[in-house]
Amino acid sequence: MSSSVNAEEPRTSFPLIKEELKKQIPRITLLVALSLIGTGVGLVQPLLFKHLLDTAIPAADVRLIGLLLVGMVAVPVLSAGFNSANHYLRAYIGEGVAQRLRQELFDHLLFVRLADLEQFKTGEHIYRLTRSCGLIGEVYVGQHLLPLAMNAILLVGTLTAMTWLHWRLSLVALLAFPLSFLLTRKTRNYTQSLYRDLSNTLESGESYLNEIFPGLRTVRALNAQAHEKDRWREWLTAHRRIKATVSAFHEMIRIVLPESINYVVAGLIFAFGAFEIIQGRLTIGSLVAFAAYLPRAYAVLQTLLGTQVNLQEARINADKVDALFALTREPSGDRALPSDAVSDERRPANVAPPPGAALAFNNVSFDYGRGDFGARDLTFRVEPGEFVGIVGPSGGGKSTIIDLIMGFYTPRSGSIALDGIDLQELSLASLRSQIGLVSQDLFFWNDSISRNINYPRPDEDAGAVSEAARAAQIDEFITGLPRDYRTVIGERGLTLSGGERQRLAIARALRKRPRLLLFDEATSALDALTELKVRTAFEQARAGRTAIVVAHRLSTILAADRILVIDQGRIVETGSREELLTLRGLFHDLYKAQSFDLPEIAL
Ligand SMILES: Nc1ncnc2c1ncn2[C@@H]1O[C@H](COP(=O)(O)OP(=O)(O)OP(=O)(O)O)[C@@H](O)[C@H]1O
Ligand SMILES: [Mg+2]
Structure with a gap:
């Protein structure tokens, strides 16, 4: 078959995401730069505390105390500014990825063979074009993948500061990371099946609504309202159940788990820190500063775990999108009919219409x-x-x-x-x-x-x-x-x-x-x-x-x-x-x- 379109490899979502992210490198660079500055500013806060407790107050230096207090107010304000700029850029880049996926998928579906297209319900096309692409772009890329880069920076910064304060304590703090990764690894299969169930449920709901509204006359004619009411209730119940499970699981993986690990690690740090203070190897100010860094490290951990979970959800939605990308396009040759030029509506009025076509x-x-x-x-x-x-x-x-x-x-x-x-x-x-x-x-x-x-x-x-x-x-x-x-x-x-x-x-x-x-x-x-x-x-x-x-x-x-x-x-x-x-x-x-x-x- 002399088909130029058909020879093309089917597209898949992950290379497309990569391609789009590459195009966004200038924006991502700006995002990283903003994060670096924002992180730097944020990291100053605990050090201000340390100086206040260890230097300014013992020395009764009122001017220094004043300066430090001004710093403590200015730092959060600056941080907030950097944060909103960050959010804007992240959403913009994430939406860019969603837009690219939606555009390419839509273009593809416009040309897919009818026989292939008929295997899917309209609701499935709509769900994948809207939710699946959106989830990959907005949620996965915008809210997780990009913050991951920033969190890596934040993590390096926090760990450096912690190590500088007391390297043996920071070793204890690091314990939290392998621990939580081990736990999420164990739950990966469950996460996947949970998110698959969730997106299948959402998709079937979308398909159902797509079918019922054009069919309402028939439903009424057949007195089937009660039947449809039950079907919709069944779907709603299934939806509520899976949503609640997912939400509980999400809370577990993203909040409860890192929090518990954090408490355990914090306990260890205070125990070890107290011992070090008694030994004279650590000041109280340093321990307070060190403890102030802990929630930051914990936030990073939380994001990392969230990204892990989210990756599974993104992957399931990418599979759905890719199933549509895999549909073959209508086979088309590239020859044009010689009569094309004249049969077209642009034909001047004085040119005789070409004779009818032969078939x-x-x-x-x-x-x-x-x-x-x-x-x-x-x-x-x-x-x-x-x-x-x-x-x-x-x-x-x-x-x-x-x-x-x-x-x-x-x-x-x-x-x-x-x-x-x-x-x-x-x-x-x-x-x-x-x-x-x-x-x-x-x-x-x-x-x-x-x-x-x-x-x-x-x-x-x-x-x-x-x-x-x-x-x-x-x-x-x-x-x-x-x-x-x-x-x-x-x-x-x-x-x-x-x-x-x-x-x-x-x-x-x-x-x-x-x-x-x-x-x-x-x-x-x-x-x-x-x-x-x-x-x-x-x-x-x-x-x-x-x-x-x-x-x-x-x-x-x-x-x-x-x-x-x-x-x-x-x-x-x-x-x-x-x-x-x-x-x-x-x-x-x-x-x-x-x-x-x-x-x-x-x-
Ligand atoms: N999209 C489709 N997928 C599967 N089978 C189909 C599809 N369209 C038609 N058929 C089947 O192919 C056969 C021929 O259908 P077709 O629509 O060509 O009939 P028809 O002569 O136009 O009938 P009618 O006079 O009722 O319009 C039928 O058995 C029909 O069930
Ligand atoms: Mg017919």
Whole structure:
């Protein structure tokens, strides 16, 4: 396959984090510098105490006492200033990492193969894009990894000061570190499973909410509110339980454990310190200063332990993000159609439109991986300007043909060609720029009608929009609305009727000025008049274009040049309406079943 995109290695989150942190080196350097200064300032405080107790007070030096007291007030104020600058920078860098992950993941998901994407729920995409990326960036990098660097500095500074005061005492203080690391190592597996449970629970909650709100009508129609209330309560209970466990565990690892170790070590230090004072090797002031350093060392220890725990949480979320990064992208060739340049909407008015596109299926087979068929050995051609209808029983594989033409799915075997170029060689962007698709289930943005027709063009070319709407027979309806083209149509176009949605989709497809029109008729029933409107819209739309129309109402394709009858993924009959009727096969049966509103054909 001549695919440039596919050759790329899938991205993973940790190299991305590293890359982003590298880009942030100037900011990180500034952060370290600020920390150094902040730490230096903070370390002065205990020494001021020592001088006050050991020098200034015994010597009754009032001036020195005054100076030392001023210092004691100034130092915390300065520290606070450095601290807020630190926080800002840390959050900024952490958010930078989250932003990078979110951007890359979003870009990736926009291009992932549909078959791969369908393995995940929408809620999972949303959870991973928001919470997982955020957790890695904001919490892990911003609140833990970066402070780790600063804490290392603080630790070195504190230990130096402690060693300078009394090196034998500082050896005792150091005992706390190996002790606590041993303990966190032992709990690593438990930490991991706990955080995995937590993020799975959160993800399932997100997925559930994502499913239920679009489905509320159905839930009500089936009187299922009580059932859903129970499901939601169950989730809430599970969530509360896991949150409480995680919180207790976090408290244990981050607060209780280091605190207990700290108390034990402090006890040892005071015992040993008292002995040293009695021996005359230590002053009381030094012991007080030494003890003042202890909470700092303890804070560092706390952060280190927190980072350990957090690393596990970050890793679990990174795994979730990486599972999405591992999805393969839509295979795309890089050839462009020669007609691209002229078929585009930028085509000047005096340039004749290029003829409709030619399409060929050669022994195309495809399945959705569920062991059943989607398409089996399909071979057919559609000539430029031809109008081909596709009919057949539900689930027969009609929409699958449309999906294969759009490049949403790739055939397992055989090939599809547009204007003689194999779809595998053709760039997907070029392919799709030729096609106007009106699919079976329509999607619209919760935005104005004109923006929906014009999507994704930012400029609102009112002329082109209303031209497309007129051709789609929807202009009259739109101009009859109080806010005409500026009317907002609600999420997924829910404020429109089925027929209006279809015609709006035809208008959107026509706005592209495509060479190939694909119309997968919605199964929802339309009244006779609306149906006529949609059919007229479509008849207008297909002028000068190639058209492939999947029809559930045979009336839609009565004018077709040729009809393919699809059943169980195969073409079972093909020919004009009259030819098919004389066959007295599946088409004949379908025709008979719908014939009450179709012209009588003498057989
Ligand atoms: N995304 C999918 N994943 C798995 N199987 C699918 C998927 N889409 C369709 N199928 C299956 O493939 C077969 C053909 O489906 P297709 O949507 O092409 O039928 P259809 O002829 O368009 O039916 P209808 O007239 O009801 O729209 C069906 O058995 C269907 O269950
Ligand atoms: Mg279908």
